[in-house]
Amino acid sequence: MEQFEPKIIALVCNWCTYTAADLAGTSRLQYPANIRMIRMMCTGMIDSKYILKAFLSGADGVFVGGCHPGDCHYIDGNLKAGKRIPGVGKILEQFGFEPDRLKLKWIGASEGPEFQKYMTEFVDTIKTLGPSQVRDRMIL
Amino acid sequence: MTEEMTSKADRISTPVNIVVAGAGITGIRTAIDFAASGYKVLLVDKAMHGGGILTRLDHQFPNDHCGMCRMLPMIDRGTDKETCLRRGLFHENILTCYSTEVVAVDGKAGDLAVNLSVVPTGVDKTRCSGCGECERVCPVMVPDHFNGDWVNRKAIFLPTPHLSPDSRVIDWQACTSCGACVEVCPTHAITLNGEREQVELKGVYAVVLARGVNLYDPALTDVYGYGVLPNVVTATDFERIMSSSGPYQGEMMRPSDGKPIKKIAWIQCVGSRNVMIGADFCSSVCCMFAVKEAILAKQKMGKESDAVIFYMDMRTFGRDFQRYKDEAENVKGIRFVRMRVHSIQLHENTDDLLISYVNKDGEQVDEIFDLVVLSTGRKKDFLTCDWAEADGVFQVDRLPGFKDIADSVVGASAISEQVLRMIHQQNLKPDKNESDHSPDISFVERRPSYITVLCDCNTSLSNPIDFQKLENTIHALSSGHQILRVEQACSKEGWQTIRKAIMDGQANRCLIMACDAAVDFSRKREFTNELGFPVSFVDLLDVVSLVRRFQEGEDATDTVSKEVFMRLNRLGTRSYASPLKQAQVKTVLVIGGGPAGLQAASVLAAHGFTVKLVEKTDRLGGKLAQIEESDLKQHVEKMLAGVNKNPQIDVYLETEVIQTSGRPGVCMTKLKHASGETRIIHHGATILATGGKEVDTSASVVSESHERIITGFDMDAMLKANDSDLVKGPVSTVVMIQCVGSRQEPNNYCSRICCLKSLKNAIRIKDLHPETDIYIFYRDIMTYGNSEILYTEARKKGVLFIPFDTDNPPRINMASGAIIIEGDDPFLGEPVQIKADWLALATGVMPNDVSDLKQVFSFETTQDGFIQEADSKWRPVDTERVGVFVCGLARTPARLDEVLLEANAAAQRVLTLLEKDHTSYSPVTARVRNAICSVCGICIEVCPYQARYMDEDRRVVHVDNLACQGCGTCAAECPNNATVLGEYEDHGVMSMIESSL
Numbered sequence A: 001m002e003q004f005e006p007k008i009i010a011l012v013c014n015w016c017t018y019t020a021a022d023l024a025g026t027s028r029l030q031y032p033a034n035i036r037m038i039r040m041m042c043t044g045m046i047d048s049k050y051i052l053k054a055f056l057s058g059a060d061g062v063f064v065g066g067c068h069p070g071d072c073h074y075i076d077g078n079l080k081a082g083k084r085i086p087g088v089g090k091i092l093e094q095f096g097f098e099p100d101r102l103k104l105k106w107i108g109a110s111e112g113p114e115f116q117k118y119m120t121e122f123v124d125t126i127k128t129l130g131p132s133q134v135r136d137r138m139i140l
Numbered sequence B: 001m002t003e004e005m006t007s008k009a010d011r012i013s014t015p016v017n018i019v020v021a022g023a024g025i026t027g028i029r030t031a032i033d034f035a036a037s038g039y040k041v042l043l044v045d046k047a048m049h050g051g052g053i054l055t056r057l058d059h060q061f062p063n064d065h066c067g068m069c070r071m072l073p074m075i076d077r078g079t080d081k082e083t084c085l086r087r088g089l090f091h092e093n094i095l096t097c098y099s100t101e102v103v104a105v106d107g108k109a110g111d112l113a114v115n116l117s118v119v120p121t122g123v124d125k126t127r128c129s130g131c132g133e134c135e136r137v138c139p140v141m142v143p144d145h146f147n148g149d150w151v152n153r154k155a156i157f158l159p160t161p162h163l164s165p166d167s168r169v170i171d172w173q174a175c176t177s178c179g180a181c182v183e184v185c186p187t188h189a190i191t192l193n194g195e196r197e198q199v200e201l202k203g204v205y206a207v208v209l210a211r212g213v214n215l216y217d218p219a220l221t222d223v224y225g226y227g228v229l230p231n232v233v234t235a236t237d238f239e240r241i242m243s244s245s246g247p248y249q250g251e252m253m254r255p256s257d258g259k260p261i262k263k264i265a266w267i268q269c270v271g272s273r274n275v276m277i278g279a280d281f282c283s284s285v286c287c288m289f290a291v292k293e294a295i296l297a298k299q300k301m302g303k304e305s306d307a308v309i310f311y312m313d314m315r316t317f318g319r320d321f322q323r324y325k326d327e328a329e330n331v332k333g334i335r336f337v338r339m340r341v342h343s344i345q346l347h348e349n350t351d352d353l354l355i356s357y358v359n360k361d362g363e364q365v366d367e368i369f370d371l372v373v374l375s376t377g378r379k380k381d382f383l384t385c386d387w388a389e390a391d392g393v394f395q396v397d398r399l400p401g402f403k404d405i406a407d408s409v410v411g412a413s414a415i416s417e418q419v420l421r422m423i424h425q426q427n428l429k430p431d432k433n434e435s436d437h438s439p440d441i442s443f444v445e446r447r448p449s450y451i452t453v454l455c456d457c458n459t460s461l462s463n464p465i466d467f468q469k470l471e472n473t474i475h476a477l478s479s480g481h482q483i484l485r486v487e488q489a490c491s492k493e494g495w496q497t498i499r500k501a502i503m504d505g506q507a508n509r510c511l512i513m514a515c516d517a518a519v520d521f522s523r524k525r526e527f528t529n530e531l532g533f534p535v536s537f538v539d540l541l542d543v544v545s546l547v548r549r550f551q552e553g554e555d556a557t558d559t560v561s562k563e564v565f566m567r568l569n570r571l572g573t574r575s576y577a578s579p580l581k582q583a584q585v586k587t588v589l590v591i592g593g594g595p596a597g598l599q600a601a602s603v604l605a606a607h608g609f610t611v612k613l614v615e616k617t618d619r620l621g622g623k624l625a626q627i628e629e630s631d632l633k634q635h636v637e638k639m640l641a642g643v644n645k646n647p648q649i650d651v652y653l654e655t656e657v658i659q660t661s662g663r664p665g666v667c668m669t670k671l672k673h674a675s676g677e678t679r680i681i682h683h684g685a686t687i688l689a690t691g692g693k694e695v696d697t698s699a700s701v702v703s704e705s706h707e708r709i710i711t712g713f714d715m716d717a718m719l720k721a722n723d724s725d726l727v728k729g730p731v732s733t734v735v736m737i738q739c740v741g742s743r744q745e746p747n748n749y750c751s752r753i754c755c756l757k758s759l760k761n762a763i764r765i766k767d768l769h770p771e772t773d774i775y776i777f778y779r780d781i782m783t784y785g786n787s788e789i790l791y792t793e794a795r796k797k798g799v800l801f802i803p804f805d806t807d808n809p810p811r812i813n814m815a816s817g818a819i820i821i822e823g824d825d826p827f828l829g830e831p832v833q834i835k836a837d838w839l840a841l842a843t844g845v846m847p848n849d850v851s852d853l854k855q856v857f858s859f860e861t862t863q864d865g866f867i868q869e870a871d872s873k874w875r876p877v878d879t880e881r882v883g884v885f886v887c888g889l890a891r892t893p894a895r896l897d898e899v900l901l902e903a904n905a906a907a908q909r910v911l912t913l914l915e916k917d918h919t920s921y922s923p924v925t926a927r928v929r930n931a932i933c934s935v936c937g938i939c940i941e942v943c944p945y946q947a948r949y950m951d952e953d954r955r956v957v958h959v960d961n962l963a964c965q966g967c968g969t970c971a972a973e974c975p976n977n978a979t980v981l982g983e984y985e986d987h988g989v990m991s992m993i994e995s996s997l
């Protein structure tokens, strides 16, 4: 059987985390190709429904990356995301899906190696979890 | 305009209003100030990159954060690329040019000829795709100075890790001209000619000299074995060890043998505060720098680690620094040892380092460290240049020193203000912006019709892309999609081809897939302007960056197709609303008539603004009588006289502000006179200059008063009165006790002025009565910067300094009727008893009460009652409320010269907001769809900029378009989707998510 290649969406903030992703690229730090990166201005703008939408559209995992607490360009958007996004994880859990399919991490502008590491780890996690059932079971 | 010019012709064809020499924090700040007011700025630096020393640091004290991006414009956000400043400065009015020096400035302010000398980078940025092949093949290896010389780099390299676009530069000193890079470059972007080019600019209004400082090279003081002993590093180099973008990817390992670092020592004042080497100055930032490094290092090293700082005085003279240091010591376990380390030795046959010292109890201690960090400051000599004194040159600092970021930012904006004042007085105008074109509406409003441009450079990627498959994907979206293949999208011809195709095909949405060179911020602007497109209708996909994470040879078709699909979908959801322009009221409300308020008012009046100066008491001038520097005093007196006569300044004495409403640019505020009479004024911005006062905390050390126990302020006043006992003498012994009531809870901050005051008093007494014995009990003498000379002078004159700890302060014994001060002399290890004729207690300052104003303007205050700025490093004179600024003692303890600079800086921030007649706002701004808004108010609560308010009468929520910074939190939190963020509307984001899978 063909190896399972998960579909992963990474919603990253424009300031720190996107810079880290870019730095990972310039530094030639390789990370899996499965990740579709979508740049948002700040994690604070990541609406719960975007995450649900991603799962409903067939994502196997959703990664959210933002600035470290205190570093958010918009003062505390990341802290608000820090409250909101785990809530979405809870919803997933309530419906019987693995909460590990959603991950929130703070990645600073210089943390290219960390970006690579988190991405690789996340893809591994999702690979062990297997394909997401959200789409099939939630869309009737 | 940010693309670096390498040829003379290019440069001369660009109008430049202001040249800023020096692209460190100061230079960047002034450049942004000018750019925000619409002037064309050329920002140059001798170095190969901008950002100065900051590019090597990830975190700042005293919050361990970065936050550099907060310097970017908040008004007219769309003029800037809105990206991390470490990647570069991208503003439509700023052209950056590195490896470039100003060599001559001639003419008169307002019309200067400026000669530049440019070293080419060797790589044409407009062609470079950032593939990095050149670096791979370059055979030359040289030590990488950026990373402490521990690793090597090539002769063609990226000068800073984050640089964007990531085109390399050639280090001509290292380059052997072998030509390997030229051959391999797929876009023929490299020319091996490092010859300097001369460029002359004409009609420049002003030149700002923002020279930085040179770092001290500790190899010059061989006592610490820098360069000889392994693992002795400088503080800036140590930043690279800690950084994830550093040579060890943030692993705490030491350079000599890769051993994990567990124990580190910092040695302070290396190259500073050392009269032996002629360095009679303090570098001002190294103490806090060391504290920060120790905290971060300890975090990284984990348990069982040790961080020790060897110091002479811990100079925690910033408002929040003492608490930061206390926390480091008491909570984070950093050890502070007061001791000038005399040498470092190698420990046995290892690479470990041994420091021996005598501790507080007089015992000899040997400690072994994995690494020793030398807290090196600035070099003794200043960077000089011959044109510094020329007409039209504005120097940020005549006596440059190392400065904290906040002080640099304040100094920079203060200079911007002066430059703009000259420009305004000469009635000079910014060069018209070509990008002021408004898009052609009829065209824009038609149904989306797409064109995708594929640049042929994509075929030369190390990862193959199946173009046929890609085209099929695009056609699958709809058959109407046009596809254009061009040879070099980055070239002029390529550009013309694309333009023609768009015109012919009547497309109004365009996606260009190319490399970094073609997708540059400034080029995109130029392109959209030419086409009459809104900027958001053209998307540029940098394919090189996208596939960089792939292994070489791995097929990238799928990823690229998905990305294209996603981007096209997103383009389809874009709509255009012409930006609304808002008119501004060119009147400024200044609250507080002390030196800060007077300075701000006079400066703003000089720019042509009307000022409403409101003062609570019945007179202006604040604590004028206490000003001791005669030149500053004269300055304030002159302002005072000027303000009263100036028709542009309306003074309201015995008046308070009781209510305000409106938005930045247009506010309405109610004033109330002591008589009860109220009036309403209209203004565009507000400056809070409410000042502070001396605080008499003598009671904390003396229980009863005594006529010869006075404060430092009193002593100063007595020394100025010729008939006072102190002046007349005889005086046999004077004792001073520092930090009375300061630097410990509840007033746990350094007041900044008391050490200077005591030293000046001591020197004056010694001058009057050389035989007088003077003892100063102190905790840390805070003679930062060049004021260190006062400390040296006092010691030379025989003033004795006795340090004490907070747990063992000197005691005052008046039982016998005489004033006896008892303490412990740690140097002698014995108790001391001194009978004093006079005892001066160095009491500090505190802010005036602003609790009423806090209600009116809803700003925050610190626990000590200072007004909290928006960001203590990067936005020191802004409050969190856009359009309300703060300066002087209201914000932080400061010397008078610093207070005045802050007032200038605050005035500059007002200029940025109000200078233009109209201000337009970015499309990425939130708005409310009233029809579905339930007026729950959640968005008002979560907005970090107080950009939202409720119209109670109409029951609708409004958004201040200028205050809104486009973070989108409101949209994410709105339970009804009634709030939407421009360019990030739900349907756009959703379609992007859907199509990316």
Ligand code: FES
Binding pocket: A013, A014, A015, A016, A017, A041, A042, A043, A044, A065, A066, A067, A071, A072, A073, A074, A076, A077, A078
């Ligand atoms: S800007 Fe990065 S999380 Fe807010």
